[in-house]
Amino acid sequence: MEDLVIGIDLGTTNCCASVYLNDQTKVLENDSGQRITPSFVFFTDLDTVLVGEHAKGMAESKPKNGIYALKRLIGKKYGEAKIQHKLNYLPFQIESNSSDDPVIVIQQQNKILKKTPQELCTVILEKLKKDVEKKLEQEVNKVVITVPAYFNIIQREATLAAAKDAGFTVLKLLNEPTAAALIYYHENNSSESNYSLVYDLGGGTFDVAVLKRNKHNIEIVCVNGDTNLGGQDFDNLLVDYVSEKLKELYNFDPKERDEDVTILRDKCVAAKKTLSFVEQTTISLISFVENQRKVDIHLKREEFENIANDLFRRTIQIVDNCLKDSEIPKDTIDEVILSGGSTRIPKIQNMLSDYFEGKKLNKFVNPDECVAEGAAIQAAMLSKNSKQKITKIRLTDVIPLSIGTEDLVNRMVFLIKRNTSTPASGTSTFTTTAHNQSGVLITIYEGERSNVKNNRILGEMTLTDLTPAPPGECKVTISLDVDESGILTVSAQEQRQHGENSKELKINYVRGIRSEEEVKNTLTDAEESKEEDERFERFAERNSYLIRYCEGCLYNLDAKNIREKYRSIYEACRETRNKAVLLNPQEEDIVEELTKNIKTQCEHIVKELNFDCMPHFIDIADLLKNIFGNMMLSGSEDLHTVKG
Template identity: 25%
Template sequence: MEISVGKVFGIDLGTTYSCIAAMDKWGRPVVYNNRDNQATTPSVVRFTEDNEVVVGLQAKRSALVHPDEVASVVKRKMGDPDWRFRAWGTDYAAPSISSQVLKSLARDVAEQDQSGATVTEVVITVPAYTGHEFREATKFAGELAGLKVIDIINEPTAAAFAYGFLQEGNTAQTVLVYDLGGGTFDVTVIRLAEKKIQVVATDGDPKLGGVDWDEAIAAFLADRFAEIHPDARRPSDSAVGSQHLMNLAEEVKQSLSQRSSYLAVVQHDGVQAEITMTRDELEELTAGLLHRTIDLTRRVLEKAATKGVTAVDQILLVGGMSKSPAVKQRIQAEFGIDTRLTDPDLAVAKGAAIFGQKRELESYVLESLRSRGALTEDEQLEDADPATLAEVLRVTADERAMGREEVGDLVATQISNVTSRGFGVQVLDRKSGEHRVEFLAHAQDELPISVEQQFYTSADNQTAVLIKVFEQNSGDESQGLDANTAIISGEITGVPHGWPKDTPVDVRLDMGTDQVITVTARHRAVNEPLVLTIKVGAASAAMREVERAKVDELKQRE
């Protein structure tokens, strides 16, 4: 494989499998195979006693023998500051482990690409329905892998980008992206029009995915094994046995997407059992899981309807679990909408690669315009003279041996998004005397956001004002502190004595299309406002330094 245009790679960093893509010299998104000649790499990492790091299929297989050395399903822990995986006396946070997967993908490109390409700049995808700390943890994983993460893009948006890019013509349509991956579920309503991708509404569950189907199958196999061999120890009672069941469960699940029954052989405690599982049994066993996705799909359609979008032209099935016949059958039965299985394992990475090329072209064209004096440093592409912009686009296309229309369309394509969660500040409820969250931005608000609200001091002679910003935790907005996550805080200080209770404090929340949040708070007695830019909190910063040191140590031992 050879790329000659884009230098920004797209990465789908998945719960169970990951992959990397780039644009080839014909302007198509192409996924790189790994050293096992597979398009996807298991998101599994082994830390050996000799400080060797093994990633992918070998690590997954070794879990059958060394389960305590192998970390998997780590994506579900991204953004959790307290979670650690311990191997040989060392604790690893989720970004450290994920960075090893990213490094492995980058090495695969270096080995496979005939043009000598190296992975330095990337776009990494994340589930749409994840919080700020998850996104920051993902960026940090890229940093630990030695990569420059130029952007984070939501997985459904990436999939829709790939779908729209590969479609013939520019027919406007509304699609629902049903993304059921290995560990997360996203469902998003998106409007596709000429040179525009507009996210209307999004919902999901970051703890629902194919691994939950695997666990249900593993429990089924363990129960049947116990029935056949009542005197033997249950395979689920040991780490090795549990890992064997999970690997076998994935095999059963994948096979039953193609056939009506499958014979599994469970070996444990010196005996073995042949266990047949039918597709009907699997569907009955996991009906509750599938029903949860249907409920969330129905909910996102209701959210879209409140914004004036009452019809969906097509449902795009994305993610490995979407290959299950039960998924398509249930969706069609529930909603009666044309359903398409769209490159379910690779669409997200391909969309990220297309978006990466768009970002790289935008940056190049913007710099070219500024170097010509056609734009100032503060001006953006939309401020450019149309004729000058057209000339720069033409030159850019010719320099890169790309189609002029292709370059123009990519640069001109606009992507608008919504917030998946609400954000607010802590306030004192004077009626109850309790602290609560007053939301300034709400889930499904269209980006960018700028909202200002006036609050008041709670006491006479208050010399400092605490500004504490919270992010919504659950699907439904709740003002209770426990239902939200504090993501940053700061104080307005230096307020002189003499200011009475109920002195106004103006708080403004700005959230850009990059989903970086800035909170500005101003007390009329203080000249300089308090400005909080939410990128990463102090606790996370401390964790970053520790994890960076661990990764550096692993590099030295390579």
């Protein structure tokens, strides 16, 4: 039997599994016959673990053993401000381990269990796997799992690990708004080219994506979002609101007991959902407040909208940021697609429609299921099973910010340019700086600035045991490859004739590595700093030439055994090199002076004794032309010099 590939939406509030089979997408019900499974884990006193609706129901009586909102904890650090804020609303105990990772503490009978969010996500995925296999009546090991577009490296890596531990092979981590677009385009086939915007507001995260459809090809133009913005934040605001009411009217604070908070949260969630269909509802609390048989808190839709207005407006600001970053005017957007359960809120729909000047919003019948269905479409595209064949849609993702490494003088060598479609790759060959250089530190950066100090470090590795060679003679090729899931593989290999000397580093690289504000600021900073970058390029090239010139002279004086004869020149070269490596871009005039002085002392013996391995001077005008043209293209094969 051929392998089936399914799609899973591992949501903050609910999970959903789907499969594309025999030309149709089907949501796979769990063992209770439900199409969605609450992302809830409950540890009973009988050493058993429940997942889903039953787990959620049991948590009301013992909230410390009912774990949820794992997607908001996975891959995070305990000390993060947003995590600390979330702790105020979670009834179960969380502490940090030695690595500052959050760990959930559960008491089960007479023992204490400590589980990471990743381990608990594995439990949920194991449950989904078991239910799917029962429904399909066959083993299922391959999957596409959706994640927020702004999930960072660690969060994605933890999701992959959780799925692997659950017995899955993940063919791709698919961004949630992209998944929503896939199922929408599949169900609304069109040969016209247009732009769409996906507004995906779920229980715990918010994503926006601008996509371009050209017949059957989908290109992700730009994404934006916030992994700490969703329906649970609206719930928290309602809990705060009702708690204040109870303190004001009855001098009763429900936050003093976890059981009360759990009950109140469930009531607030139900009220929030009701207000999507009616103008007013009542939160009825029976035997909740001491000496009060029943307490009714009346809540109007308008009140809820005022309570959550700042968060609603934040989503619109993120939409605006995404469009500005994509450089696509909002009147060019042909379709606005809603995804995620929180898009049922009327105020959100009205604000979004107003932003697009009355444009009709495209709504899914089941916004809680559309992401899983989109994942199923992507799964079918990656499947080799003939019953899952799907050819009418192709998907293209892009690199959000440029990736590269640095040369001898802290200059960014761009290997993959931003907005390059994935999978993407880039290669460049570097030469050593010093005589018999034994190793090289390779640092990978993300950003748009010429000076790497203005960019962000993604990771680093050291290639050692280089073949002893004169300056500039030992060559190291550095390659970057980003696959469809956003896994960045960095490889470095020395170009030696005999044997192999290489090293590899894997980084989960995705658009979500920075917040939406950081990405916006990065691009704005690069645009506003063009003149500064041009000055830096001039400085960097001249300083690089000076350092390599000194290294070349030092090498020749040693290799020709004339160091003592020209001791003063040798010391001058060493002193000049040491000064040059400490210079900053504001000291371009000092570079010129040092270069002039050292060449005055050395040039006569360089020519007379025919020095080897000496650098060639590059005209600055030609240099700048190359820098802002060829150098920034993906797959550059230019030679650069690297530090030891």
